[in-house]
Amino acid sequence: MPTQILKAYKVRLYPNDEQQVFFAKSFGCTRFIWNKMLNDKIEHYKKTKTELKNTPAQYKKEFEWLKEVDSLALANVQQQLRGAYNKFFKQGSGFPNFKKKGIKDSYTTNNQKGTVAITDSTVKLPKIGHIKAKFPAKIKGLIKSATVSKDPTGKYFVSLLVETIINELPKTQSNIGIDLGLTDFIVLSDGSKVANPKFLSKLQDKLAREQKILAKRREVAKADQRKLSESRNYQKQKLKVAKVYEKITNIRKDFLHKLSFNLIKNHDVIAIEDLNVKGMVKNRKLAKAISDSSWSAFTTMLAYKAEWYGKTLVKIDRWYPSSKTCSGCGHLLTKAELPLSVRTWNCPSCLQENDRDLNASINILNEGLRLATIKTVGTTGLA
Structure with a gap:
């Protein structure tokens, strides 16, 4: 069954010098207005203890640029700021x-009667015209908006939001x-496992080396009383660090997209x-490992892909005792009886041998099916 959705396509842009200047102005103006x-x-x-209802238009008289x-x-920008306040x-x-x-430089525009459009090799944007582009996939549908961005490595992208x-x-x-x-x-729950790729850990040594060099060049620039923006050696090294982070991000996204699909x-x-990932990363010993795993991003991908493709994602309450409940008979252990260090345990009630993680995934599946059934019955009005 076909479903109408909003899908974002990230497209690499190759602006010329004049277009790069326009993008720089746009990034600067939207940042200034914010x-x-x-x-x-x-x-x-x-x-006044009241909220100011200001708009970008009222600033154009004073700041004509x-x-x-x-x-x-x-x-x-006004819409985004209002959303942030809400x-x-x-x-x-x-x-x-x-x-x-220089931090998350971007701006968003809307498509009004073809002001945002694409050809085989370009993207058309308001006030700037066609920019050379490289498309990762064929784009079909109505373009609703476009978000232009520049990443820390100096690459330009446009994210096209398409109704398709x-x-x-x-x-x-x-x-x-x-x-x-x-x-x-x-x-x-079928017994299979996917190893943790540990993307950050694999490139940690390289990242640490590049960051160490960056710190040294920062100190040299300060000793010479030069601004970091004017230190060519510092900027070159900053780009090297950004490229390591970019590699980590790209490998991680590729892994998560393929696995979730x-x-x-x-x-x-x-x-x-x-x-509760935000709460879990407060644990200093586990924060880096949890962040590197990107559980939140993985769950988000599962959620929107399930909606797109007609599947059902059920999220189980974080307090559900999936690890401490025997999947065979339902016997519940206490926290003291099953500390984190114990990875396998025998149920004192039915004697079933349980692998901690596999047992948890089976319980999560059973609880998910129960909740999915309740939801289905409720929506059909048979409850």
């Missing part, structure tokens, strides 16, 4: 931060439970723990 609007909101609240860039890019006040997220030059049609994958009559881990990335393709119901 910081200016945020600062004025903060100062207004201090004085804002007119040189796409007006929709500035309008989107998340802070309604969802308890962190308060919006001021933006710094996607076909559901065929049903397999197979369901799976997933236990997330550090030794093994995942342990599945294979799970969605081969199973109808996928059950997984809803872990």
Whole structure:
């Protein structure tokens, strides 16, 4: 059954010198508007205890150079700032931060009657025209918006948000439970395991060497009383560090995309723990390993791919005792009876020998199927 979705395509751009200047202006103007609007909101609240309803348009009279860039890019800043405020006040997220030059430089524009378009080798954007591009896949559908960005290695990209049609994958009559881990990335209820690739660990030595050189060049620049932006040796080394991080990120994303798609393709119901990753990374001993595993990104990929392809992802409550419950008879051990160091245990009730992670994945699957059944009955009105 075809489903209409919004899908983002990341496309590499190859702007000429003039286009690079335009992008730099756009990044600078959107960053300025964000910081200016945020600062004025903060100062207004201090004085009046009310929220300032400011817009980019009111700043164009004082700062005429804002007119040189796409007006929709500035309008989107207003929307993004409003969203950040709503998340802070309604969802308890962190308060919006001021933006710094060179960190996540980007701007977003909208497609209005063909202002954003593509050809076989270019992407057309408002106020700049066609930019040479390299497409990773064929793009079909209506382009809704475009986000232009520059990464730390100096590469330019545009993320095209496209309204497109996607076909559901065929049903397999197979369901799976997933236990997330550090030794093994995942342990599945069918007994199979996927080893943790440990992307950061594999490149840790190279990254440490490059960062050490970067620190030395920072000290040399400071000793010579030169700005880091004017130190060519520092900037060259900064690029080398960024390229190591880029390699780690790209390998990790490739692994997560392939693994998540294979799970969605081969199973109808996928059950997984809803872990509190933000809380877990506060553990200093495990923070680096947990961050390197990218559990949150993996779960996010499973969620939107399940929706796209007509499959079901069920998240199990983080407090569900999947490890301490015997998958054979349901006997529940206490925390004292099953410390983290114990990886296998015999159930005192039915005597079944349990591998800690496999047992957890089986319990996660059973709980996921139970919740999926309740949800199905509720939506059909048969409860």
